[in-house]
Amino acid sequence: MAIASSLDSSQHATKNNNTLKEGVTEKKQHITEKKFERGLRPESFSEFIGQETLVNNLQVFISGAKKRKEPLSHMLLSGPPGLGKTTLSGIIAYEMGGNLRITSGPALEKSGDLAALLTSLKDNDILFIDEIHRLKKPLEEMLYSAMEDFAIDLIVGKGAGAKSMRLSLPPFTLIGATTKLGSIAGPLRDRFGNIAKFQFYEENEMQKIVERTAKILEIGIEPNASKKISLASRSTPRISNRIVRQLRDFAHAENLSVINDETCRIGFTALGIDNLGLDEHDREYLRLIVETFGNQPVGISTLCAAYSEEKETIEEIIEPYLLQKGLLRRTPQGRVVTDAGKEVVV
Ligand SMILES: Nc1ncnc2c1ncn2[C@@H]1O[C@H](COP(=O)(O)OP(=O)(O)OP(=O)(O)O)[C@@H](O)[C@H]1O
Ligand SMILES: [Mg+2]
Known part of the structure; x- marks a missing residue:
């Protein structure tokens, strides 16, 4: 019995260890991905490729806000994943001279979470809420006064003694990002001064992004190959970044310092990458x-x-x-x- 239970517990321990290991490996992979992405993220407008109309308008709004010494109007960025919403928010924060504070709709559970975040903001900070369409209703309502009046109303105490207390916030800019513009409630949507839609990148822009990534990853790339990768990347920089990184390994495996047509052919087949980027x-x-x-x-x-x-x-x-x-x-x-x-x- 003692042996059985000790076996059981050691089995559990192994199982738990394995789950733990898997968890740790997954986390490590996630961290590596994030680090990889951060390393490739353009930090200024001059490095940011494409989205011309959006960027031109944004530069006008930023310069106007700076001249008036006001925060930039709240912005809603919409578009499919991986097109550069977070990247652009980082650039906005840099240009406005504030910090970028990042959170997401699903990560904010209670009103207190959002209140704590809002009250910790400093002048000119950019609060970035990813997947804002997934924000809970009471939190969304808290944002209404935060966005409009730079203040929030908190209920202090319980029952008959409960009192409403108004806390003022520093001038800040909210940037909401969403892949589903249609799911944003009207009252929230109307409080954004700018609603900008990310477009899929043109083929020549994608090619520039691919070549930029290859340069940062210190691997050469032939024009034919950068074109093929652009076409297979769903017009999405996050996908092209991943493909360039994977093909770098295929090139290195062949002792090549350049990604060429052949690297694409071998890599695409091995990785099941579709030439048109379809899934x-x-x-x-x-x-x-x-x-x-x-x-x-x-x-x-x-x-x-x-x-x-x-x-x-x-x-x-x-x-x-x-x-x-x-x-x-x-x-x-x-x-x-x-x-x-x-x-x-x-
Ligand atoms: N305009 C651009 N020029 C060059 N690289 C870009 C551009 N936009 C995005 N990238 C690259 O694509 C990666 C993904 O972009 P980002 O994380 O900003 O996308 P996102 O729109 O926030 O995605 P999600 O909706 O999944 O949060 C960045 O790390 C960056 O390397
Ligand atoms: Mg993002």
């Missing part, structure tokens, strides 16, 4: 329209039901890249897959 979800969505609906124009609500996804997810996450690549078309009658799109699903 299984994209193909499944196109296939649904072509096969289930015979490529007759399909309305969004029918597609939501057939694909089991919310309208916002389809319109803001799945479709933009397919539209940009010319694989899907939105017509007044509904969605249709283009000839190029049909080729992808056969």
Whole structure:
């Protein structure tokens, strides 16, 4: 019995250790990813490639705010993941001479969490709330007065003796980031002075981003290869960064100091990278329209039901890249897959 239980506990210990190890490995990987991403993050406007309209407007707003010695108006940044929302917020903080304080909608549990964060801000700080569409309602309401009046109302005490206390905040700028603009409630959305939409990067911009990344990672890259990587990266810098890093290993394995066509061919096959940057979800969505609906124009609500996804997810996450690549078309009658799109699903 004693032996059995000691065996049991040692088994548990091993299992727990393994889980712990897995957890630690995952955490380490996460930290490595974050470090890797930080190392590649442009720190000033001069390093930030593309998003021209957004950047030009932003530079005007920043210079105006600085001249008036006011904080920059609150900004809502929307767009698919990995296009540079966090990066741009860092640049804004740098330009405004404040600190960037980063949190996210799901990380803020209680009103007290947000109150503590808001009251710890200093003049000109930028409070960045990622995934702001996932903020809980009472916290969202706290933001209303914080954004409008630079003050929050806290309830102190309980029951009949409870009192409302107003705390003032330093002038700060809130930057909210979201992948789902359609999920932001009207009253919150209206309190942002600027709503900026990130666009997918053009092919030539992606190529510049790829070449910049290769330079920072100290690996040469041939123009053909940087073009191939740009096309396979879903017009998304985070993805192209990852591919360049992976292909650097493939080049080094062949004792090459340059990523070339051949490195791309070998690496893409080994890693299952699609030449057009498509994934299984994209193909499944196109296939649904072509096969289930015979490529007759399909309305969004029918597609939501057939694909089991919310309208916002389809319109803001799945479709933009397919539209940009010319694989899907939105017509007044509904969605249709283009000839190029049909080729992808056969
Ligand atoms: N305009 C750009 N020029 C060069 N590199 C960029 C640009 N935008 C993004 N990157 C690169 O892409 C990486 C990912 O960007 P970032 O983390 O800012 O995306 P995000 O929009 O905040 O993504 P998420 O929605 O997942 O939070 C950065 O580390 C940076 O290296
Ligand atoms: Mg981000």
